[in-house]
Amino acid sequence: MSRTNTVTRVRRIGAVLFGLAVSMAILPASANVGLVQGRLQIQVEDHANGRAVERYFVDQASRRVELAGVRNGGRLTSGSTVRARGSRLGNVLALDSTGTVELAATAPAELAYATGVQNVAVILVNFSDATTQPVSAATVQQAVFGTTDAFLRENSGGQAWLSGSVMGWYTLPISKSACDPAQISQLADQAATSAGNNLSAYTRKFYVFPKNACTWAGLADVGGANTRAWFNGKFDLENFGHEFGHNLGLMHSHGLDCDLSPLGTTCTPLSYGDAADIMGNLEGHYNAFQKQRLGWSTGMVTMSASGRVTLAPYSGTSGTRAVRIPRGIDASGATTWYYLEYRQPTGFDTVLGYYGTLSKGVLVRTATEGDGDSTYLLDMTPNSDTSSGFVDLWDSALMAGATYADSVAKVTVKVVSTDATGAVVDVTMQAGGGGGGGSTSNLTETVATSKASYLRGETVGMGSQVLDNGVPVVGISVTFTITRPNGSSVSVNAVTGSNGTASAVYKLAKKDARGGYGLRAQAKIGNQTATANTTFSVQ
Numbered sequence: 001m002s003r004t005n006t007v008t009r010v011r012r013i014g015a016v017l018f019g020l021a022v023s024m025a026i027l028p029a030s031a032n033v034g035l036v037q038g039r040l041q042i043q044v045e046d047h048a049n050g051r052a053v054e055r056y057f058v059d060q061a062s063r064r065v066e067l068a069g070v071r072n073g074g075r076l077t078s079g080s081t082v083r084a085r086g087s088r089l090g091n092v093l094a095l096d097s098t099g100t101v102e103l104a105a106t107a108p109a110e111l112a113y114a115t116g117v118q119n120v121a122v123i124l125v126n127f128s129d130a131t132t133q134p135v136s137a138a139t140v141q142q143a144v145f146g147t148t149d150a151f152l153r154e155n156s157g158g159q160a161w162l163s164g165s166v167m168g169w170y171t172l173p174i175s176k177s178a179c180d181p182a183q184i185s186q187l188a189d190q191a192a193t194s195a196g197n198n199l200s201a202y203t204r205k206f207y208v209f210p211k212n213a214c215t216w217a218g219l220a221d222v223g224g225a226n227t228r229a230w231f232n233g234k235f236d237l238e239n240f241g242h243e244f245g246h247n248l249g250l251m252h253s254h255g256l257d258c259d260l261s262p263l264g265t266t267c268t269p270l271s272y273g274d275a276a277d278i279m280g281n282l283e284g285h286y287n288a289f290q291k292q293r294l295g296w297s298t299g300m301v302t303m304s305a306s307g308r309v310t311l312a313p314y315s316g317t318s319g320t321r322a323v324r325i326p327r328g329i330d331a332s333g334a335t336t337w338y339y340l341e342y343r344q345p346t347g348f349d350t351v352l353g354y355y356g357t358l359s360k361g362v363l364v365r366t367a368t369e370g371d372g373d374s375t376y377l378l379d380m381t382p383n384s385d386t387s388s389g390f391v392d393l394w395d396s397a398l399m400a401g402a403t404y405a406d407s408v409a410k411v412t413v414k415v416v417s418t419d420a421t422g423a424v425v426d427v428t429m430q431a432g433g434g435g436g437g438g439s440t441s442n443l444t445e446t447v448a449t450s451k452a453s454y455l456r457g458e459t460v461g462m463g464s465q466v467l468d469n470g471v472p473v474v475g476i477s478v479t480f481t482i483t484r485p486n487g488s489s490v491s492v493n494a495v496t497g498s499n500g501t502a503s504a505v506y507k508l509a510k511k512d513a514r515g516g517y518g519l520r521a522q523a524k525i526g527n528q529t530a531t532a533n534t535t536f537s538v539q
Helices: 003-014 137-156 181-194 237-248 288-294 347-354 389-395
Strands: 032-047 052-059 064-068 081-089 092-095 116-127 160-172 204-209 216-221 227-232 254-258 267-270 300-303 307-311 322-329 335-342 362-368 376-378 403-406 411-419 422-429 443-449 459-468 471-474 477-483 489-495 501-507 515-525 528-538
Touching: 032 064, 032 237, 064 081, 116 137, 116 181, 137 160, 137 237, 137 288, 137 347, 160 181, 181 204, 181 227, 204 237, 216 237, 227 237, 254 389, 267 389, 288 335, 288 362, 300 307, 307 322, 307 335, 322 411, 322 422, 335 411, 335 422, 362 411, 443 515, 459 477, 459 515, 459 528, 477 501, 489 501
Parallel strands: 064 092, 116 160, 116 204, 204 227, 254 376, 300 322, 300 471, 443 528
Antiparallel strands: 032 052, 032 081, 032 216, 052 064, 081 092, 216 227, 254 267, 307 422, 322 335, 335 362, 362 376, 403 411, 411 422, 443 459, 459 471, 459 501, 477 489, 477 515, 515 528
16 A cells, blocks of 8 residues: 555544444343353454444354443454343343353364465455446455465464465345345355355455445454455455454454553543554554464563563564563453564565654553453654544654653663664563563473483583463573482572573582482462473483
């Protein structure tokens, strides 16, 4: 997309300030109190005026019920078996005051289908009263299996890619004056199958059609093994990459527009407000929280203690490209985090170079563990543009020489320097802050020795890697305890480096006993402790 088109689009969206729209229903007093249980399907409507509508459906044996007033949507996954209570009228259930949807069975692995080949059937259709073909099949082929595929490969570091076919154009026996995506997909599948295509070979389906009565530009199933997306008159990376992000399981990347400070007294949450993420409002990389949910490598490390880190350009393939810092524990007991990135105008982040400071400093976001709808870009220079919250976030980066301090979490981030190769950042974490890991942390540890057997007088090399939810933990102390054959022990301490690994050595005395030795490594963050054990022998 050209710079001019992008500016026009973002300003159009920025003209409307809005919170995340949730599908609601106002039901009459005659509605019945009901309980619904079945398989959950989440969909998101992306409207051209910047409005987002999340819709939640429960599929039962003979019908589909829509849930209205869902409040914990970010913690739900398509394909889960759920139950919900509320007032029911027809095929709509308005949830009770908690707005909570409960899991009725173990949820499927979060975003379990985001790696490897993504087989996509792209079906081009038009309508009985609008047989126009606004774009050629060759153009769509390039947009999906050229540009969007390249975007996916670069974002995932080669862990995911697109493969498939473009089919059509097919004219459907329905009018453009109707907005019925389910009917469009059903008739499109029939037309493609009648033309000799085997749709069972594809797990993803894109339905592409000229502008019709639907007010959204894109609609997508959110997550799951088999997904659909609908593209209403808009056929470019912005739309294909965004809706496919939903198909992979991602919700929107938001922005927080505040008055006095990045987490000020008066803040407006902006759906699509993240100016550096295609799940927000520019075609940049998915942010580190989103990639973490997808299981894609970001070169991310977790900092659990004060230290200096050098952030490599985020769109690259080497170095530490993201840092997360524990911020605190929310009311549900989940860990909240800060995420740091350094964007440079390279690869698919090139577009960011045209907007404010997005590629000139360190971007700071917050997100909550286990809540896919919780990522917010913070504005390090709040209220610098009062015309639009979206435009205000274009200069959201923390620039060289600037400091951001969170007095509650007792976390300070200072950008020491920036250049084309990276950003040097000092992170200070004071005791008694909100950080330190919460109930959703998953601290794991491994330990190994440099070899299985030693002679007396040799040096034992010891190494341990500490991970939190699969992310290396930086700056944490690891205690190595060696237990001799007679039961006595000795301990050595070391601190993890940028890859979450701590290394230490122990010199065996020439009079040490022969036999089997035990080695235990232990690390702790807040109330989370990880331990790993191994053995070695002395000859």
